Amino acid sequence: MDKTGASILSDHACELGEGPTYDPVTDTLFWFDILGRKLLRKAMDGGETLVQDLPEMTSALAVINDGHQLLLTESGLHIRDVSTGAITSYFPIEADNPATRSNDARVHPCGAFWISTMGRKAETGAGSIYRFLKGEFRKLVADISIPNSICFSPDGSTAYYTDTKRNILFRVGCAPDTGLPIDEPKVFYDHAGKKGGLDGSVVDADGVLWNACWGQGVLHAYSPQGKRIRSLAVPARQPSCPAFVGRNADRLVVTSAWEGMSDKARKADPHAGKTFLLDLPVKGRFEPRVLI
Template identity: 65%
Template sequence: MGGASIFSDEVCELGEGPSYDPATDTLYWFDIVAGRMLEKKVSGGETRIHQLGEMASAIAVIDGERQLLLTETGLHIRDAATGKLSMHHPVEASNGSTRSNDARVHPSGALWFGTMGKKAEAGAGAIYWYFRGELRLLYPAISIPNSICFTEDGKTAYYTDTAVNILYRVDCDADTGLPVGEPKLFVDRRGDEGGLDGSVLDRDGILWNACWGLGRVDAYAPDGRHLRSVAVPAVQASCPAFVGAGADRLVVTSAAAGLDAEARRADPHAGKTFLLDIAVNGRHEPCVLI
């Protein structure tokens, strides 16, 4: 396995959206196209699977009793004890051809999240901002929104359209999480092999990006320089997350989608979730303010 171990051997067609809750030592993640949410204690134990009945891609903590779940129909409040879902704010609910994708909570408590076509149709998605009951469209005509993450001071946001393969950074209002000014190019991988997928940003301002198609996580310095690559034992690495009481470990999800029988034989760990054998200076996700 090299520099990684298997965190969960549950195979996901499209593993995505890992999010760690330090209060319960639990990692949550999703098999988007299968409508499943998975959870497992980082300290060990079995992987629990929740059938959601619709495509879902992200989760955030509201408080000790509630979570906010992002699905193809919108934002739902989930009772952490019972798993019961209740609609909180519809998002593109009448558009059956789109679904949710990447999301992350800004230090202010605002949520940035993306939508996309269920068949990754060009320009069918968008990136939204949600905060205290208000929803705003930030960036329309996005094909595959990913890499949403923020600096610890809340003054900078990052995102990508994987279909274009440019990672952008944009100044933010630290109190609201709203962008200020126009996005600027941060990493340009147009024409390169591998896609810019999910990202997290550590306390040192280093951005850790899952490289779809090349089986690795790439680390980028605050000025956009490529620092290092860490191998992932699955070609379609999709999204990292910081885990552990000190947020000093990194897990990454992966996907088996689109691989034929021969490709799956060549990529036997496709769709599993991994713990990387590196130490990171990570941080826990803020709670979302609904």
């Protein structure tokens, strides 16, 4: 494992830090404490972490335009006014099912939003993965337990995802202009039976997939052919999701969580829940804007 250094970007300890998204226009990182019902943001040029309390559990964010963001919450999609922080309902998703909440999501290069749901207690098969584009809503994957690692190749021809309970990374061919699958999922990397759980992922400009390995304090990198090519230590046992940040998208941040830890475990893992900046130059890329 590479002992690449890491610094603490934010010392706000999230119970379940997730969904980091960088906005290059404002040079700001946004992320969530899902269980704590909070939206966090921090300018990359310094300053404190700003926290907004949310009315419900929220797990992901996509930029619509300079003034508005799309939030994925336990009841569906909502629009956030960047200047005021006001949130308005937009599109319900499983809002009539109190047993589920939102989880992982990512914007396809064409502007489609792949979003997911899961059981509040990670019940087997309770979740799904959907695609939302310009008001069209379609289920893509059913009977999934803990959907994670939703991300895409730079040209949009490949999508990746996992069910953390199964611990297998899948890849599926996509239509670059619609973000819809065009063939059946295939195994990209089989992590079943190995330590740690496959959590959030991003894909860089070279097609390398970077995955946070929950429970192992590591960020793994996989080549486009599905070979593990690098492993970077993260100073928290439960890293949850990476994101590219910086004016050139050339740095990596990683969120983490203290969810499920005993007092003893938290003392042994003093940085659990914090957000880290890794001391490693990368060829990242910015998230596309979502088309609603």
